[in-house]
Amino acid sequence: MSLWKVMKLGLIHSAFWTTIQLSVSNMMLRCPTSVFVKYETFFKIWSWEKRGALWNKLFRINKWKHYIPEAAQFNYRIYNKRRLASFKLEDIHFMILEMRRAELVHWLSMIPIVIFIKAPKYILFINVCYVISAKLPIILTQRYNRPRLEHYYQLRMKRDERTCRKRKSSL
Numbered sequence: 001m002s003l004w005k006v007m008k009l010g011l012i013h014s015a016f017w018t019t020i021q022l023s024v025s026n027m028m029l030r031c032p033t034s035v036f037v038k039y040e041t042f043f044k045i046w047s048w049e050k051r052g053a054l055w056n057k058l059f060r061i062n063k064w065k066h067y068i069p070e071a072a073q074f075n076y077r078i079y080n081k082r083r084l085a086s087f088k089l090e091d092i093h094f095m096i097l098e099m100r101r102a103e104l105v106h107w108l109s110m111i112p113i114v115i116f117i118k119a120p121k122y123i124l125f126i127n128v129c130y131v132i133s134a135k136l137p138i139i140l141t142q143r144y145n146r147p148r149l150e151h152y153y154q155l156r157m158k159r160d161e162r163t164c165r166k167r168k169s170s171l
Helices: 003-029 034-038 047-059 061-067 089-108 111-116 121-170
Strands: none
Touching: 003 089, 003 121, 034 089, 047 061, 047 121, 061 121, 089 121, 111 121
């Protein structure tokens, strides 16, 4: 295969995956956050994940996660997940929902790999490698960060409940 053909294929596939990512991302931005509350079981953190610690132990996520670009840099409508707006319960909950959205976007953007099943093996191999290397680190980062934030959120909720009960009982 000529260099020209390889470059042309690379350009076409880059455009394809960029279009897929942007389309899925924009489609999911239109999805109300209430969906991520209603279907929270789809985003359940399993006990064997040990609140995300498993992913950090296996892949040392805390060493490289800061290299992942924040999507909000490219699309102003995307919530910036680098920092919490504040430590208010509503902001923490909103961040958790946006992390669920980010995870789902990356899972959904992997689905089009099926298009390449009938393609020559080297094309399929290259695209599978791309999907795994581009999407899986982000999914794993969400699976590492979100359980920790959810745990913090639950602790804050319990603490706030106790504080409210103490205030009511002292009245």
